[in-house]
Amino acid sequence: MRLSQYFLPLLRDDPKEAEIVSHRLMLRAGLIRQASAGIYSWLPLGFRVLQSIEQIVREEQDRAGALELLMPTIQPAEIWRESGRYDVYGKEMLRIEDRHEREMLYGPTNEELITAIFRDAVKSYKDLPRILYHIQWKFRDEIRPRFGVMRGREFLMKDSYSFDLTVEDARKSYNRMFVAYLRTFARMGLKSVPMIAETGPIGGNLSHEFIILADTGESEVYCHRHLVQLDAPGANVDYEADLSTTVASFTGKYAATVEKHDADRFVREVPEQDRLTARGIEVGHIFFFGTKYSEAMGCKVQGPGGELVTVQMGSYGIGVSRLVGAIIEASHDDAGIIWPQSVAPFDVGLINVKVGDGGTDAACEEIYGKLQTAGLSVLYDDRDDRAGAKFAAMDLIGLPWQIIAGPKGLASGEIELKERATGARHSLTFDSALNRLVQSATEARREAA
Ligand code: 5CA
Numbered sequence: 460m461r462l463s464q465y466f467l468p469l470l471r472d473d474p475k476e477a478e479i480v481s482h483r484l485m486l487r488a489g490l491i492r493q494a495s496a497g498i499y500s501w502l503p504l505g506f507r508v509l510q511s512i513e514q515i516v517r518e519e520q521d522r523a524g525a526l527e528l529l530m531p532t533i534q535p536a537e538i539w540r541e542s543g544r545y546d547v548y549g550k551e552m553l554r555i556e557d558r559h560e561r562e563m564l565y566g567p568t569n570e571e572l573i574t575a576i577f578r579d580a581v582k583s584y585k586d587l588p589r590i591l592y593h594i595q596w597k598f599r600d601e602i603r604p605r606f607g608v609m610r611g612r613e614f615l616m617k618d619s620y621s622f623d624l625t626v627e628d629a630r631k632s633y634n635r636m637f638v639a640y641l642r643t644f645a646r647m648g649l650k651s652v653p654m655i656a657e658t659g660p661i662g663g664n665l666s667h668e669f670i671i672l673a674d675t676g677e678s679e680v681y682c683h684r685h686l687v688q689l690d691a692p693g694a695n696v697d698y699e700a701d702l703s704t705t706v707a708s709f710t711g712k713y714a715a716t717v718e719k720h721d722a723d724r725f726v727r728e729v730p731e732q733d734r735l736t737a738r739g740i741e742v743g744h745i746f747f748f749g750t751k752y753s754e755a756m757g758c759k760v761q762g763p764g765g766e767l768v769t770v771q772m773g774s775y776g777i778g779v780s781r782l783v784g785a786i787i788e789a790s791h792d793d794a795g796i797i798w799p800q801s802v803a804p805f806d807v808g809l810i811n812v813k814v815g816d817g818g819t820d821a822a823c824e825e826i827y828g829k830l831q832t833a834g835l836s837v838l839y840d841d842r843d844d845r846a847g848a849k850f851a852a853m854d855l856i857g858l859p860w861q862i863i864a865g866p867k868g869l870a871s872g873e874i875e876l877k878e879r880a881t882g883a884r885h886s887l888t889f890d891s892a893l894n895r896l897v898q899s900a901t902e903a904r905r906e907a908a
Contacts, residue, residue, distance in 0.1 A: 462840045466503050469852055479675045481787035482607030484796050488856045497604025497612030504856060507804035512782050513594055515646050516617045518908040523639035523698050525590040525619050530572050532596050536562035538571040542755045548660060551599045565598035570752050570774055573620045578758035584624050587760065590632055592619035594779060608780045615780040621773045629771035633747050634702040636775040638692055640669050640743050645691035646906055647786055648799030651742060652686050653709050657718040661774060663748025668716055668741045673788040676738035681725050682714035684733040694906045740785045747773040796857030797880050800903035805838040807896055808858040812865030814843040822869050826862060826889055833897050860896055
């Protein structure tokens with residue numbers, strides 16, 4: 460992509476309304492624009508990141524055996540009356556009346572709709588277990604939308620729903636999603652810590668929040684330091700196998716959000732030097748709520764002995780749009796964003812230091828072509844602007860690599876390769892730079908399906 464033909468409205472100054480660094484950088488780097496409080500448009504650069512994140516989430520859901528479908532954003536009120544949540548949900552739910560005066564709503568979550576679909580389609584235990592998911596916009600009329608996409612009113616969520624015959628089977632589905640979540644966040648360069656959490660309006664009595672530690676996190680969290688050091692399971696994880704020991708290694712030590720925190724237990728169970736009190740961002744939340752919805756909505760199947768069994772259910776959410784902010788919170792410096800390559804909008808930024816200089820222009824065109832032929836995504840800064848301004852813009856938008864090409868280096872057959880994360884710059888031939896870039900891209904995509 461040529462920057463001269465792209466749509467990348469950068470802001471020089473920090474926008475006043477942005478309280479945290481990710482919100483500031485998302486506005487400055489031209490990723491989003493606010494449409495109204497807590498509701499955002501995704502500009503081309505931001506949309507590319509959102510889509511990469513969505514794709515990683517999708518691949519790990521598929522790998523865990525979940526099946527993708529797509530439910531609408533608008534739902535009928537009736538099913539929420541069936542579950543009993545229509546009145547309970549309160550002002551957070553955006554209620555709409557259509558032209559026939561039918562009560563509708565913009566879905567804040569989808570337990571009711573998926574339960575209705577499953578109930579009407581599945582009659583036998585032979586069609587269990589199943590995990591269904593979609594990636595769809597949600598609306599919650601939060602009292603205080605803030606921090607940009609981190610606490611929006613309209614936001615993109617991946618939500619999965621599991622259907623099992625027994626509590627024991629449901630626990631297996633829960634474990635599958637638990638492991639898939641660890642892998643999903645790790646692929647985005649994030650270290651997530653699962654923590655016992657409050658179930659709130661979704662219900663049930665077993666739930667884990669997946670927390671990214673960051674100073675600007677909304678919630679206070681408490682955990683054993685060792686949990687932060689654990690590595691996520693590898694791509695070869697067998698989802699058909701018993702995952703309970705893997706899950707146990709992540710749940711065996713103290714970890715709780717402030718709502719579930721037990722100060723006495725924390726002190727009793729965690730040696731002083733291992734007690735970690737920090738702030739965290741909730742990027743995912745998984746729930747087991749048994750028959751809460753299936754009972755209320757009559758979602759039953761015929762069991763092996765012909766008896767009717769009420770289906771055991773769980774639901775599993777990931778904040779897809781929130782993750783864009785969370786990744787920036789975890790990975791930035793004073794100059795701007797530092798994208799992990801797996802979610803970066805482009806692999807590499809090519810900076811032509813002297814646009815208008817025949818030799819430099821021709822060399823950059825050739826480099827631009829070769830990078831693309833090698834399968835790399837490139838943002839080519841071919842604008843006639845000061846070199847300093849170009850460097851600052853490229854640092855701000857945070858692509859993992861930069862190739863800086865100017866007449867001096869080119870005269871001796873070299874370009875400069877800069878790694879955004881470390882700031883390290885090396886003068887080398889284009890061919891060696893290309894090798895390095897291809898290797899880095901291959902590593903970043905190693906786990907892609
Ligand atoms: N139905 C369940 C699981 S599918 C559910 O709705 N869970 S949730 O309420 O915890 O939301 C799932 C995830 O969506 C959260 O972990 C969080 O990452 C994200 N999320 C929730 N509210 C917002 C919001 N206002 N803005 C951005 N992301 C949000």
